[in-house]
Amino acid sequence: MTRQDPVSFFDQQHAENYDARNERMTAIVGNLHFLMDLVLGDLPDDARILSVGAGTGSEIIALAERRPGWTFVALEPSQAMHANCREKIGTNGLTGRCECVNGYLSDLDEHEKFDAVLCLLVTQFILDTAERQEMFDAMAAHLRPGGYLINAEISADIASPKFDGMVEKWAAMQAQRNMTAEEVSKSISMMKQHVAVVPPADIEAMLANSGLSNPTQFFQSLLIHAWYGRK
Numbered sequence: 144m145t146r147q148d149p150v151s152f153f154d155q156q157h158a159e160n161y162d163a164r165n166e167r168m169t170a171i172v173g174n175l176h177f178l179m180d181l182v183l184g185d186l187p188d189d190a191r192i193l194s195v196g197a198g199t200g201s202e203i204i205a206l207a208e209r210r211p212g213w214t215f216v217a218l219e220p221s222q223a224m225h226a227n228c229r230e231k232i233g234t235n236g237l238t239g240r241c242e243c244v245n246g247y248l249s250d251l252d253e254h255e256k257f258d259a260v261l262c263l264l265v266t267q268f269i270l271d272t273a274e275r276q277e278m279f280d281a282m283a284a285h286l287r288p289g290g291y292l293i294n295a296e297i298s299a300d301i302a303s304p305k306f307d308g309m310v311e312k313w314a315a316m317q318a319q320r321n322m323t324a325e326e327v328s329k330s331i332s333m334m335k336q337h338v339a340v341v342p343p344a345d346i347e348a349m350l351a352n353s354g355l356s357n358p359t360q361f362f363q364s365l366l367i368h369a370w371y372g373r374k
Contacts, residue, residue: 168316171367172201173205174362175263175295175362175367176202176206178361178362178369179202179205179206179261179369180205180206180209180210182291182293182361182371183206183259183293186213186258186259187258188210188212188213189212190259191215191216191256192206192213192257192258192261193215193216193251193257193260193261193282193285194215194216194217194218194260194261194262194263195248195265195282196220196262196263197217197218197243198224198228198263199227199231200228200232201231202263203215203232203237204231204232207235207237207240207241213240214240215237215241215242216242216243216251217232217241217243217244218244218246218247218248218251219243219244219245220245220246220247222245225243225244228243248278248281248282248285249281251285256285256286256287257285257286257287257290258286258289260282260283260285260292260293262282262293263293263296263369264296264297264367266278266279266294266296267297267298267339267340268338268339269339272339275339276349279349279350279352279353280353280354282353283353283354283355283374288374290374291372291373292350292353292355292373293369293370294346294350294369294370294371295362295368295369295370296346296367296368297340297368298340298346298366298367298368299342299366300342300343309366310366312365313365313366314328340366343368346368347360350370351372353372355374356373357372357373358370359371
């Protein structure tokens with residue numbers, strides 16, 4: 144398997160520091176969540192949402208605040224991140240509206256359907272193109288007709304002469320997260336070695352291959368892109 148083991152990246156220490164480390168990215172994350180809410184705005188008042196690789200549950204918390212009738216499933220393979228997510232869901236009074244599942248898409252009932260599936264900064268860790276397509280297919284299979292898939296990931300044309308300049312700006316952003324120069328260098332190195340950075344057009348093609356109509360990029364912040372497509 145070329146899928147990265149989430150435990151190797153998101154261990155107990157990483158989970159404990161995850162939100163604090165990303166605090167300086169609040170403006171970026173907040174904008175993404177705001178636009179996601181706009182994209183999903185025509186879903187029913189009782190919509191059911193699946194978050195794949197839910198992390199600490201930030202997108203669920205943000206959407207739940209705006210959409211009081213929606214319910215959620217937070218799917219997270221890392222035990223440490225799963226525990227953190229459960230705690231935050233409880234702290235925000237959402238235990239009755241959000242089921243937290245420690246596992247992968249394959250652990251869900253194949254017949255369970257959702258009005259939207261969210262997958263933020265996850266698929267980039269799947270290095271094999273065929274496996275990545277399989278994951279998009281699996282997420283699309285859990286959508287009800289008319290449901291949305293929202294996918295966000297690090298994406299770029301690494302062959303472009305613009306890529307190195309963008310990486311420099313990306314490194315500057317990482318430095319704003321209270322990371323030392325050594326940590327920033329390590330982060331960039333890890334991204335190049337363990338993240339499958341592919342051009343946006345390739346992601347859109349994979350979304351279309353999953354049966355989603357008109358995949359549309361609706362967000363970009365440096366290397367982070369986000370798309371939506373509808374079943």
